[in-house]
Amino acid sequence: MLEPSRSQNDIDLCYxxxxxxxxxxxxxxxxxxxxxxxxxxxxxxARNAVLKARL
Known part of the structure; x- marks a missing residue:
């Protein structure tokens, strides 16, 4: 779960x-x-890097 105190750069993508x-x-x-x-x-x-850059 995403915690409120985490910045957007800390969002984990799940598969x-x-x-x-x-x-x-x-x-x-x-x-x-x-x-x-x-x-x-x-x-x-490569796609993961693009997605993380957009978050």
Whole structure:
């Protein structure tokens, strides 16, 4: 869970499951915010860096 005292740079991206298509989400206190859906053939480390830079 995201704690109120944490800055946006401390947000952790979570991956629902390995497979062909994996939702990437942030676990917030009252909701799950889906921020992207990755395909297995994409470059997850590069996409993760882009997502973290946008948060």
């Amino acid at each position: 629902a499951r390995p497979g062909e298509h994996s939702p990437v989400f942030i676990d917030l206190p009252d909701e799950l915010a889906i921020v992207d859906i990755l395909h297995a053939r994409s470059d997850p480390p």
